Each structure stands twice: as C-alpha cells, then as structure tokens.
Amino acid sequence: MHESGVTRTFIDTVAVGDGTSAPNSDGDDAWSFSPATVNTTPATRTDHAHFAIAVESAPVAGQDVVIRARVTNADGSPAALAPWLGMAGHSLLLRTDGAVFMHLHAMGTSSMAAQERLARRGQGDTAMHGGAQPVAIYMAAMPMHIGSAIVAGQGDVGFPVAFPSAGAYRVFVEVRRVGHVIETAAIDVTVR
Numbered sequence: 367m368h369e370s371g372v373t374r375t376f377i378d379t380v381a382v383g384d385g386t387s388a389p390n391s392d393g394d395d396a397w398s399f400s401p402a403t404v405n406t407t408p409a410t411r412t413d414h415a416h417f418a419i420a421v422e423s424a425p426v427a428g429q430d431v432v433i434r435a436r437v438t439n440a441d442g443s444p445a446a447l448a449p450w451l452g453m454a455g456h457s458l459l460l461r462t463d464g465a466v467f468m469h470l471h472a473m474g475t476s477s478m479a480a481q482e483r484l485a486r487r488g489q490g491d492t493a494m495h496g497g498a499q500p501v502a503i504y505m506a507a508m509p510m511h512i513g514s515a516i517v518a519g520q521g522d523v524g525f526p527v528a529f530p531s532a533g534a535y536r537v538f539v540e541v542r543r544v545g546h547v548i549e550t551a552a553i554d555v556t557v558r
Contacts, residue, residue, distance in 0.1 A: 409551045414440035417551045419539050422524075425557045427532045433457055433470070433525040435539040435551070444521025446544040455523040455541040459555075462534045470525040529557040 367373050408418035415438060422432045435455060437445040447454050457470040523541060538552045 408436075408438075411549065415445055415543065417539075417541075417549060419537065419551055419553045421537070421553075421555055425529050425555060427529055427557055430526060430528050433459075433527060433537055433539070435523045435525075435541060437521045437541055437543060437549075446520060447523065448542045448544045448546075450540070450542040450548055455525075455539060457525040457527075457537065457539045459527070459529070459535050459537045461531070462536060465533070466530055466535070468527065468530075470527055472523050472525055529555075532557050 408416035410416055416436075418436045418438075420434050420436075422434055425431045435457070437447065439445050450456070454472050459468050459470070460466065523539070525539070529535065533556075535555045535557060536552055537555050538550055540548055540550045542548045
C-alpha cells in the first residue's frame with residue numbers, strides 16, 4: 367500500500383514443507399474442527415445455528431452482485447457477529463481452475479488503507495501524510511457493544527463483487543459469532 371492509497375500486488379512462489387506441529391488456534395485464526403460445508407442450503411452448526419450463503423442474483427462476468435451470508439441462532443433470530451480482523455466477515459472466491467483468487471470485505475474490495483483515506487477526505491482532512499494519518503477511522507464506527515460483547519453485526523453480511531470472468535467458482539465466507547470460533551461455509555457458483 368502506497369501512502370497515496372494505491373495498492374500493488376506482488377506475486378512469488380513459495381515452497382511449504384510438511385509440518386508436524388499442531389496449529390496455533392489463537393482466536394483470530396480460521397481454525398475449524400469440521401470441513402467447510404459446500405451447498406446451497408443453510409449449514410447447521412453443532413448448536414443448531416444456521417449459516418447460509420447465497421448470491422443475490424445470477425452472476426454474470428463483470429457485473430456487480432452481492433454475496434450474502436446469513437447466520438441465525440437455533441430459534442431463527444439473527445446471530446450476533448463478533449469482529450474478526452476488524453471486519454464483520456471475510457469472503458474469498460476461487461475459480462475452480464485456479465485462474466482467479468479474490469479476498470472480499472463487506473465494505474468492498476478496495477484496501478482498508480484506501481477506505482481510511484477516503485473517509486478522512488470526506489471529513490475535509492487534507493493533511494494525509496505519514497504519521498499525520500489517523501488509524502482505523504472506519505473500524506471505530508463499525509463495532510457495537512451488546513452487554514460486554516463487541517458486535518460487528520446482526521447475522522447478515524453482504525460482500526459486493528463483480529466476478530472478473532465466466533466459469534465455475536467456489537465462494538467461502540468466514541464469520542465469528544459472539545462467543546464462538548471462526549466458522550466457514552462455502553457454495554459453488556457458476557458465472558456466465
């Protein structure tokens with residue numbers, strides 16, 4: 367991320383050797399004891415909560431759509447979502463031939479630093495250089511408090527995206543419900 371807000375992606379190849387140690391499950395890791403559920407019906411969690419993912423309209427390459435994740439408690443009420451890495455949820459999409467990989471946020475696919483810069487500019491701040499830049503303006507307004515829990519939302523997270531090309535994709539969504547570990551669900555999507 368450049369100070370101007372412009373992002374640059376670097377690509378390299380990395381060889382990862384076989385590991386023998388247990389994963390470090392520190393609360394912000396997407397560690398799960400069960401595989402991602404891949405289907406178009408809501409996944410039922412061990413506490414009978416439901417986690418559903420849907421694309422809000424038939425996806426066509428280059429056209430905006432919203433990937434919607436809905437998490438409900440066993441009684442059908444919206445589940446309280448805890449912030450995870452500063453967001454209500456994360457999504458990624460992978461074209462099954464490996465040609466496309468995208469990480470998505472509910473606020474869109476622009477970088478967090480670019481979002482912060484835009485928020486400051488909207489407030490009339492023109493001194494946006496180096497240490498003069500305040501940290502995480504957009505995150506300060508996002509979480510809510512319910513009792514002693516910090517909550518990022520109530521059971522519904524949307525991820526705006528334009529699939530870059532036609533093909534078969536797998537879409538993953540990760541959220542953390544208040545009092546739970548990070549949970550992952552996935553669906554398969556065909557883009558025209």
